[in-house]
Amino acid sequence: MAATENVLIHGPAGNIDLIIDTPDRVRGIALICHPHPLFQGANTNKVAHTLARIFRDLGYAALRPNFRGVGKSDGSHDHGIAETEDMLAVIGWAQSRWGALPLALGGFSFGAFVQTRVAARLADSLTPPERIVLVGTAAGEVTGARSYSTEPVPAHTLLIHGELDETVALGNVMRWAEPQELPVVVVPGADHFFHGRLHVLRRIIERTWSPLP
Template identity: 70%
Template sequence: MSRPAPTESVLLRGGAGAIDALIDSPATVRGIAVVCHPHPLYGGANTNKVAHTLARSLRDLGYAVVRPNFRGVGRSEGTHDHGNGETEDILAVLGWAQSRWGSLPLALGGFSFGGFVQCRVANRLAGSLTPVQRLALVGMAAGSAADGARQYDTPALPEGLSSLIVHGEADDTVPLANVLDWARPQELPVVVVPGADHFFHGKLHIIRELIARNWTPL
């Protein structure tokens, strides 16, 4: 069995300048995925453990996975734009990935603020020639954050999208009730991990197992 390629570091181009990104590729690329990290103003970066777990899990399903840093993080240029410029940047990253690997099946993964951005991206691509087929959201940002400092008007997901929504029972950053309120009118199941906090300390293996159990390799 061929081994995955080593993690690759690249600089891409976005609306605010350079986008600093990591790439995890399987031996044979059968799909394209982008994984987004948590809030950049609160220490979020593409090396975050949850984002890393999502990337490796999707790679193991056959996706070439790009993990960009949001604006102002690492070598990414620009300043935080509350999800607007970040959405445009992820669309630019996807366009670059398609120019490299072709029109392959698309998947998205997002943790916290990254999940909020990915919901916007999925809606932008709905009805296009290459809509998103799979979406993994962990510690989803919806409604008002527990500290009251941030408010997320997270859009509903497009129809026909295979989604996996995972939230910690003990999340003290985004209350579980917020995510249930967002998911309820859409009739979206939410997997609740007992005892898990927002960062899934000691529970990352559960995220890996859920992805492997719910989605078959490409």
């Protein structure tokens, strides 16, 4: 039966704190990344939690690590650079546990930015991500005097953004997506955290992807 567990695994800087949601039968592996750790981002964030439960319901073991310095994860914030290495370590651990199953990536805000880096690193590997969903993707100048040079992503990436996102302006994501010819699914009335719109997020993803066989 479906289960949720908390585990600590060893990463490049020490412990990585993980929540894992598993379906009755694991048919894939999904890595879910949470928003910015210096702005209260953690693996319990409701958007990250929603993404994990959606992937679990699609047949994936959904792994939600805490970034460095959050929860029981060791290390300190490194603006996405060392975090990328940590996420690759989480994927490696998951593959050692469940094998080379279909891989999916999901990220929200800063976590989406990190996932663009992870996807770039895995593009030429034996197990490139078959499904990628990025929500509220950090791109360009964002609130908090931060700026992101976000990596291009595969053409099959699903981009979802809130019309009224007050942290990452919709125009930022449009400008990033345009040269890649990537469509952006815009949720009318949604803010950065998708307050009152999480059910729409689920509907978009489930309409796009079928459960794993």
